[in-house]
Amino acid sequence: MNEFAQLYRALDETTKTSRKITAMREYFSTCTASDGAWAIYFLSGRRFKRLISTGRLREWCASASQVPDWMFDECYGAVGDLAETMALLMPEESTGSTTSLTDWIENRIRPLSQMSDADCREAMITAWGDLSAYERFVFNKLVTGGFRVGVAQQMVIRALAETSGVDAAVIAHRLMGTWEPVPDFFTWLLAPDSGESDSSKPYPFCLAHPTDGDEATLGNIDDWIVEWKWDGIRGQVIRRGGQSFVWSRGEEPMLERFPELVQPVAALPDGTVLDGEILGWNEGGVLPFSEMQRRIGRKTIGKKLLAEVPVRFVAFDLLEENGQDLRKLPLSERRQRLDAMIAAQPSNSSIMASPLIESDSWEDLRRIRESSRETKVEGLMLKRASSEYGVGRVTGLWWKWKIEPYTCDAVLVYAQRGNGRRASLYTDYTFAAWDGGSLVPFAKAYSGLTDAEIREVDRYIREHTLEKFGPVRAVTAELVFELAFEDIQVSKRHKSGIAVRFPRIARWRRDKKPEQADSLETIRGMMRKATSPGR
Template identity: 65%
Template sequence: MKEFASLYQQLDETTKTNRKVEAMRLYFENCDPADGAWAVYFLSGRRLKRLVQAGRLREFCAEISGIPDWLFEESYGAVGDLAETIALLLPPNLNESIHPLNIWIEQRIQPLSRMDDEQRREALSQAWTELSAQERFVFNKLVTGGFRVGVSQGLVVRALSQATQVDKAVISHRLMGSWEPTPEFFNSLSAEDDGESDRSRPYPFALAHSLQQEPETIGEISEWMLEWKWDGIRAQIIRREGETFIWSRGEELIHERFPELLEPAESLPDGTVIDGEILAWKAGEVQPFSQLQRRIGRKKVGKKLLTDVPCSFIAFDILEAEGHNIRSSPLEVRRKLLESLIANQSEASSIMIYPQIEANSWEECLQIRNNSREKQVEGLMLKRRDSDYGVGRLTNKWWKWKVDPYSCDAVLIYAQRGHGRRASLHSDYTFAAWDNGNLVPFAKAYSGLTDAEIREVDRFVRKNTLERFGPVRSVKPELVFELAFENIQRSNRHKSGIAVRFPRMVKWRHDKKPADADTLDMIKSLVPDQSLNDEPAETSKESRGKIKS
């Protein structure tokens, strides 16, 4: 635990990518495989489920520390992180753990799920007395299921590649899919063989950068293949050894949620992996994302929902054919192979391939992109004809050219403190629009402002608070911001009658007064006709859970 807590501290204290990679490399080179497996598990974004309720942790810490509940809550409000608050409030302890990370996880943390409250209190109290302050902090993070540190899986892959001398693409593939944090798994990361015997294992997803410049700057249009940028769930369908698996980009097996895709997938030849997008699809047309959301949260889908929201898989790439990895082949070659493969599907199949977009110039392409919303898509994908299927975001090979977002001007009416490094600042905001002379809240946003702007808004919030509702403050309605969002639907769950997706702040409108903000009727006018009777969409990206598009 001591070494892992030290690694966490090193990663948390620097923003330098190379320092993070170096710290992880040194850890992986010197750790016991049993510890290394758990370190990879947590650093790559996997977590234990919450083992103890937050309220119980508060109670246990307050009792052991001998402080009243109100003081704990005030401390928590100032710190903004439960694990850190507990580590700071517990009585000082200079001990350092004598147990390695794997023992703490398997013998001290995981058993908490099988204990009653009194046993948990005793186990936690004992653990806290055996750990230093930094170790307690990491321990608390693991117990609460809130462990995260500022490294991406790509950085973990780089560190492991340097530590094992195995190619990054191989490491990335070995980390995909389901695996258990065992010493055997950690050792398999550096194995000489290809390490890809797991028949269900997907490939790392190739991603695109957002196109920020004019498309003319990336070359002639003849060098690029054009596709729709679908608004669904990115997934891979895998057919190997007579079995079918469907993986989301969030590395979650989801074939039980989409049973209508299994039968057509079974007709794919063994040794086939195709990449594409799962969409709500009815009467030959894609449905709004809000319809697909009705399927995302369901582990098992009933007959009515299957009938109401049928889904299809739009294939746009093939990664494995006849058991051979063909990702290094040019996209043009892969596309022709994919077309011949999907041609064998029946006309009623829920696995299909959408025709490529034809355009003779970037000007013509721009017109097609501007009409994207009419087809319930987000814009265009631009892919070089000679591109391979790489790992992560492909520089200068794949671009996503999304249609401009919706936007409006809104008034800030509520604020609360953020988390992590923003725990002491009011950085999470609720915005409202005018409706018959009243301000009605319709969106929450917490991204888009600079650190300097957040500090300025924080000062305003503290000086202009009207009321407090727990952690939330209502403030004088004086600040106007331009908000951008990807989509908008009708919603019966919100007082405003609408729900917006991915709202963020684009600009602080110092030039506008509250009375100049937009009306709710104006914002409702942005709702596409097709979504007038849709189920409501969630307002934030967290609504997708682990599933990623």
């Protein structure tokens, strides 16, 4: 456990990619196969569901550390992280654990979910006493389901590749899909020849960079394949060994959630892997993502919802054909093969090829892009015709040229402390727009300000607090910010009557007074303008 806690500390205390990779490589080179498998499990973003309610943990920790509830709340408010607060409050009685990470997980963490309250309390207090302060912090993160550390999947892959000598693309592929954190998996993952592969495994996804705003620098437009940037669920369709699979980019199996894809996927030639997007699509064409959201998260879809929000898989790449990996071929050739395969499917199939956009100049393409909202898409995708299908974001291959976001001016009305390194600062903001003579909250945003601006806003919030509602502060409504967001939808759940998608702060409007902020009617007008017929 100590070695894993020290790895977490090394990763958490640096922002340098090289140091993070070195720390992981050193860990993987010396750990046991069982500990290595669990470390990969957590570092790749997987985690346990919360094993114990936060209320019980707070109660037990406060009691064991002899801290009154009000003081625990004050400490939690200052630290901003429950796992860290509990680790710091408990008296340090151990210099560290010599027990392995695997033993802690199998014998002291997993059994917690099956214990009575009394046994669970005793087990937690004993565990806190057996660990050093930092080990307690990591242990608490695992128990609460809040384990996160600042490493991207690509960093983990690079560290494993450098440890094993296996190509990073091979490691990335082996990590896809479902797997269990057992010693055999760790050994198989790092083996030069892994033997048989899982037929259900998707390929690592190739991702796009946003353009820098000057598309003319990309050269001749004829060197690029242009498609719409769809607003759906990215996924891979797999037909291998007489079995069908649909995987999300987040590596979740999705075929059961979309029954209208079962027969079309089964009709594909064996040894086929398609990359594309799952979209709501009816006889009128693609549906807004808000309609798709009605189906997301539901394991069982009723007949009414199936009829109202049918889906299609819009394919834009062919990664495997007749069991042959095509990713090294130029996109232009992969696309030709994709079109031929889709053309051979029944005309009523729910799998279609993404339409290509023809244009003879960047200026003409810019005009086409401006029609994105009318087409219910997010903009354009620019893909180099000669490109291979890369792993992750490979600069220069694929670019996303999104439509300009909606923007409005809004007033800061509520604030809450952030998490982690921002736990002592008010960084989570609620913004309001005018409705008649009242300010009505309609959006929350957490990003967009510089560190200096965050500190300045934090001072304002502390000096202009009107009321406190638990961790939330109501502030004097004076600060105006320009917000940017991707979409606007009618919402019956919100008092404002609208919901905005991906709100973030575009800039601080120091030049505006609160009465100059926008109204809800103005924001609703943006929505009506974007969806009005004939535009």
